[in-house]
Amino acid sequence: MTKLIVRWVINAIALWVAITFVSGIHAQPSWAGIFALALIFGLVNALLRPLLHLLTCPLIVLTLGLGTLIINTLLFWLSGVIGNQFGVGFTVDGFWPAFFGSLIVTLVSIALALLMKDELKGKRKREQKKAQS
Numbered sequence: 001m002t003k004l005i006v007r008w009v010i011n012a013i014a015l016w017v018a019i020t021f022v023s024g025i026h027a028q029p030s031w032a033g034i035f036a037l038a039l040i041f042g043l044v045n046a047l048l049r050p051l052l053h054l055l056t057c058p059l060i061v062l063t064l065g066l067g068t069l070i071i072n073t074l075l076f077w078l079s080g081v082i083g084n085q086f087g088v089g090f091t092v093d094g095f096w097p098a099f100f101g102s103l104i105v106t107l108v109s110i111a112l113a114l115l116m117k118d119e120l121k122g123k124r125k126r127e128q129k130k131a132q133s
Helices: 002-021 031-055 057-062 067-085 095-115 117-121 123-132
Strands: none
Touching: 002 031, 002 095, 031 057, 031 067, 057 067, 067 095, 095 117
């Protein structure tokens, strides 16, 4: 459960950074809205990303992995559409803001996940290793 909450917070911070630095991405300035958007973003990624990667596998191989940038852009834009429908107040003005926003979210998420790797691995594994010693 802790791992899920840490991922949710990482997504919220990454989305806040993208909203702050990319013109063309607009959201309500409240943290409650950003956390709601992070929940929507996480659900869209968890449900649709594996399916899209499977369906576009030849395209991803053909473009040497650059096709994943297009998938990330589309998922970021779709999160904006869904967030707007639920009243979160998140809008993306077009392809390029969605592209740069998804790129920033990816980079910030990777950086924060590396900083929080112990929490994401789980405390139980460390406790089990100590008990076995």
